[in-house]
Amino acid sequence: MGTLLEYAPLLGEGALVTISLAVLALVLATALGVAGCAAKLSRGLAWEWLAAVYTTIVRGVPDLVLILLIYFGGQRLVNQIGGALGAGYIEVSEYWAGVISIGFIYGAYLTETFRGAYQSIPHGQAEAANALGLSAWQRLRLVMAPQVLRLALPGYGNVWMVLVKSTAVVSVIGLHDLVGLADKAGKATREPFLFFLAVIAVYLAITSVSNWGLARLEARVNRGQPGWI
Numbered sequence: 001m002g003t004l005l006e007y008a009p010l011l012g013e014g015a016l017v018t019i020s021l022a023v024l025a026l027v028l029a030t031a032l033g034v035a036g037c038a039a040k041l042s043r044g045l046a047w048e049w050l051a052a053v054y055t056t057i058v059r060g061v062p063d064l065v066l067i068l069l070i071y072f073g074g075q076r077l078v079n080q081i082g083g084a085l086g087a088g089y090i091e092v093s094e095y096w097a098g099v100i101s102i103g104f105i106y107g108a109y110l111t112e113t114f115r116g117a118y119q120s121i122p123h124g125q126a127e128a129a130n131a132l133g134l135s136a137w138q139r140l141r142l143v144m145a146p147q148v149l150r151l152a153l154p155g156y157g158n159v160w161m162v163l164v165k166s167t168a169v170v171s172v173i174g175l176h177d178l179v180g181l182a183d184k185a186g187k188a189t190r191e192p193f194l195f196f197l198a199v200i201a202v203y204l205a206i207t208s209v210s211n212w213g214l215a216r217l218e219a220r221v222n223r224g225q226p227g228w229i
Helices: 002-006 008-041 045-060 063-084 094-119 123-131 136-173 178-189 192-221
Strands: none
Touching: 002 008, 002 192, 008 045, 008 094, 008 136, 008 178, 008 192, 045 094, 063 094, 063 136, 094 136, 123 136, 136 178, 136 192, 178 192
16 A cells, blocks of 8 residues: 555546546547537538548447557658658657547547437427527527437436546557556556556546536436426
8 A cells, every 4th residue: 555655646647647638538529529410410411421431430440449540640640741841750749649539539429429319309399490580500509409418418428438438548559647657657566456456446436426427417407307306
């Protein structure tokens, strides 16, 4: 236990890196999910096809493979472009590579989450909004978006929980996150079991707090709905 306390500040820094990476990745995933949903629901065949290719590839390829591809492939692409422009070697940040990778991956899942929520809204809602003379923006903001939020929240919460756990995979590209630092500390002290137990405790704390917050939020947005108090 003394060894764990000695490395506690280092593990704390790693936990902050993990949490910030997860939050920023979720922001990116949400933006991509909204864009992908809009593309799939649009009448433009090209946009719909592009969104379908995106979701099919991401959901069919392991996360680790995509993370390695984005990190190493992205680094090569950036340096090829930089070389053509006369720039020197550019080092791609493991942190931002992780944010982009995780966000890109889970944007595909949120695309389907938002699409399913939107399509679950009865058609009569949009027709009633049109009958009231609401503009397309007013219809989206006042009628459709609040209902999409309520219907998509359970799936959105599930994606967040899985996304948080997926941040552990980013340590393979050298990121000094919670898992990466715990692995190094465990090897240095020859007590990997102890440090990975600490990692488990931290992840359980993050997911437990997330579960509590999501349950409160779900109860709030469903207030007044049948079956909710």
